[in-house]
Amino acid sequence: MIKYFVRSFIDWIFRRRSVGVTLVKIGAPLLAVVLVGLTVGVTIPTTQGPYFFSWDSSGSTGAISWAVFIIASFIVLLGAFMIIRDILQESRKKVIVIEARGLRDWQGQPLASAVPSSIPGRPEQVIVDLRQGVVDGQIVSPDAALRRLASLPDDIARRCDGLDRSDISFVLGGLAPVPFLFLLGVIVDDESRTLIMDWERKKHAWRELAEEDDGKRFMVTGLDAVNADIKRVALCVSASYDVLEADVRIVEAGVPIIKMELEGRSTSSHWSETKQQQLAQQFLDAVMSLARQGVTEISLFLAAPASLTMRLGTLYDKRNLPRVEVSQYEQSDPKRFPWAVRMPVAGLPHAELAQR
The missing domain is CATH 1.10.287 (Helix Hairpins)
Structure with missing residues (x-):
């Protein structure tokens, strides 16, 4: 003190x-x-x-x-x-710093040490270590990793107990499989002040999203193929790498595919806070459009940087949007997407693992 x-x-x-x-x-x-x-x-x-x-x-x-x-x-x-x-x-203010570690032999800078001084409050570090389910860089026990994330809501509630919401801030960061990063965002949501940071691989350091907005946005296609008779769709979001329709069809045959493809996408096109906010709004608008057309289940195939993945999770309304499961891509697996995580939204009390 x-x-x-x-x-x-x-x-x-x-x-x-x-x-x-x-x-x-x-x-x-x-x-x-x-x-x-x-x-x-x-x-x-x-x-x-x-x-x-x-x-x-x-x-x-x-x-x-x-x-x-x-x-x-x-x-x-x-x-x-x-x-x-x-x-x-x-x-009296508290900054809850949540870092998800899902890469083997992680020896990088802790996220808590990179929290900017502009965020007022006493930092409390929460490390969610998912590496027990990783062998040679590949998730082999997603259920074990999911169990570790399952205890996070209770941990957050304990740390926030007795504090006014206005006195709590969150800092999120992580290097982990996409479904777990999205789930982390869903757990934290956007009801409190949240700063999302990302790992700069070239500089080996955590960074804020401080670059200028280049104005490039998602190009959305396939929404016109949805009608009131369709209850399940595949939503493919390509923000860094490409989500290939041929791979999606292996696990989602016969459902309409909606594509959101970022113009000029790359692994380094996400360092603008303003740009990410606009991309997240496009994602939310697309999901709300699907909900208005009667869709009740979304199979999400997401290729995006960690920071954008978590941001999309924080914006996903737990009560008013369709159920969503986020798939994990494994290039060496013949199924390409061997498992997914059903998010705790739309009445589902806890996240669930879906093996294919």
């Missing part, structure tokens, strides 16, 4: 603008002038000639010096009080 207080105090002084800091900056120089005993003179030009005002803290103007000393001391003390008050208010 003391360490956090000292760090927060330094942040307030050097990085944050506040009334308290402003008062200290005003009062401290005045107090220094009085204590050092300098003579101050000011010349003010008027229509009747220059007016010269001066005072000497060590001379005959001692009464004025004492008055200035009292006023400056009051200003400094008031500013210090306001800084301490703000820090104490901030200390």
Whole structure:
């Protein structure tokens, strides 16, 4: 607590603008002038000639010096009080940092160490280690990984117990299979302030999504093939790699396929927060359109960066949107999508594994 207080105090002084800091900056120089005993003179030009005002803290103007000393001391003390008050208010805030680890032999920088100082609150690190189900980089026990994620809602509830929602922020990041990242987003949802970060493979560091929006969006096709008689569809989202229709047909034969293909997609076309928000809105609009047409089940095939995958999960309404299962792609498997995770939405109380 003391360490956090000292760090927060330094942040307030050097990085944050506040009334308290402003008062200290005003009062401290005045107090220094009085204590050092300098003579101050000011010349003010008027229509009747220059007016010269001066005072000497060590001379005959001692009464004025004492008055200035009292006023400056009051200003400094008031500013210090306001800084301490703000820090104490901030200390009630909590930042829950959730990092999903799904790659073998992970030795990278912890997400908690990369949380920007602009997010107020005491950080609490939550690491969801899914690597027990990984062999040579491939998920072989998705049920074991799913069990680890199943306890996360209770963990989050315990950490948030007794706190106002406005005092809670989330930071999300992870390197794990797509279904688990999407599920992580569904669990956290978007009801609290959430910062999503991503792993920069070239720099081997966590980064915020701070680049400019290039204006490229999803091209949506296939919605016109859906009618009131269709209850299940395959939604293919290609935001980094391509989701191939031939692979989807292996596990979803006979259902309409809706495609959302990002223009100019690549593995590095996702570093804009604004762009991701717009892409997520396009995804949400497509799902809502399917729901209005009577679709009750969505089989989601998603090829996207981790940050965008989690963002789509946070936006997926648990009550008003169709049931959704997110498939895992395995190039070496003849089925291509050997398993999927049914998300805890639309009345499904817990996430379920669907083996194919």
